[in-house]
Amino acid sequence: xxxxxxxxxxxxxxxxxxxxxxxxxxxxxxxxxxxxxxxxxxxxxxxxxxxxxxxxxxxxxxxxxxxxxxxxxxxxxxxxxxxxxxxxxxxxxxxxxxxxxxxxxxxxxxxxxxxxxxxxxxxxxxxxxxxxxxxxxxxxxxxxxxxxxxxxxxxxxxxxxxxxxxxxxxxxxxxxxxxxxxxxxxxxxxxxxxxxxx
Numbered sequence: 001x002x003x004x005x006x007x008x009x010x011x012x013x014x015x016x017x018x019x020x021x022x023x024x025x026x027x028x029x030x031x032x033x034x035x036x037x038x039x040x041x042x043x044x045x046x047x048x049x050x051x052x053x054x055x056x057x058x059x060x061x062x063x064x065x066x067x068x069x070x071x072x073x074x075x076x077x078x079x080x081x082x083x084x085x086x087x088x089x090x091x092x093x094x095x096x097x098x099x100x101x102x103x104x105x106x107x108x109x110x111x112x113x114x115x116x117x118x119x120x121x122x123x124x125x126x127x128x129x130x131x132x133x134x135x136x137x138x139x140x141x142x143x144x145x146x147x148x149x150x151x152x153x154x155x156x157x158x159x160x161x162x163x164x165x166x167x168x169x170x171x172x173x174x175x176x177x178x179x180x181x182x183x184x185x186x187x188x189x190x191x192x193x194x195x196x197x198x
Contacts, residue, residue, distance in 0.1 A: 024050050026136045026190050027107050031057055033192075034132060037102040043091045043123065044109020048074030055081045062101075066090045091119040100126040105134040110167075111149075111159045117170050124174035127195045133176055135191040139164045145187035164189050 031037065031054055038059035042050065045063035047070060055061050061084045065071045071088050078084040089095050091106075091113050104123045106113075113119045123133055138145040141163035152159045164183045168191060172178060176193035183189045 024053055024107065026188065027105065027134065028053065030105070030134050030136070030190070030192055031103075034103065039101045039103075039128075041094070041096070041101045041104045041123075041126065043094070043104065043106050043119070044112065045074055045086075046070060046109065048077050048086070050107065051078050051081060051084050055084050058103075059083065060085060062087060062096075064089050064091070064094065092122060094122050094126055096126045098125055099128045099131075102128055102131045103134065104131070105136065107134075107136045108138075110135050110137040111161045112157070116162060116167075120167075120170050121174055124171075124176055124195065127176075129195055130197045131195050132179075133171065133191075133193045133195070135167055135171075135189070137161070137167075137189060138187050139183040139189040141165070142183060142185070142187040144185070148187060164191070167191060 027050060040058045040060070041062045041064060043064045045065045048063050051061060051063060063074055063078070063084060063086045065074060065086070066089065068088060071086055074086050078086060087095060092115055104127050110116065127133055138148060138161045140146060140149070140161035145161055149159050149161050164181055168178050168181045171191065171193050176195050178191065178193050180190055180192040
């Protein structure tokens with residue numbers, strides 16, 4: 001069952017194109033920065049809000065969600081998009097072959113994953129050589145994130161944020177090369193890593 005806080009927050013974000021663009025601006029910048037992307041995997045797609053902003057910019061967009069209620073909402077929203085696939089799956093056991101995707105990303109979902117190390121290892125496994133991993137989430141090293149984490153837990157969000165250094169350390173341990181690791185004063189962070197070709 002989804003908390004009322006979760007439903008209210010994301011119904012607001014989904015209501016207006018301006019709020020969508022503002023909320024997803026970091027991911028939109030990452031996609032514009034990268035070469036053309038044929039296969040993109042969104043881990044923890046939530047309500048699938050980003051799909052209408054990026055589906056035309058990529059070949060195929062796979063929206064991964066472990067909550068069947070949310071997945072049904074995503075399906076009703078994306079059924080007209082021919083290049084969007086919705087899959088009921090967990091970040092810890094992705095239903096893809098090795099070297100599958102050009103870009104795998106976590107956008108506001110990494111903080112809700114129970115085993116973050118395994119999730120990053122699983123993401124690395126499905127990234128093609130020359131492909132990318134993006135983590136766009138909240139840096140627990142920032143006071144604003146720690147306050148936000150308390151408030152979100154009270155609203156029913158199962159959040160457990162990590163700091164920038166913890167996440168980049170695990171990503172480096174998977175063999176990916178960190179290209180961008182930035183934490184902002186509002187608590188948001190952007191991490192972009194690449195799987196080298198050789």
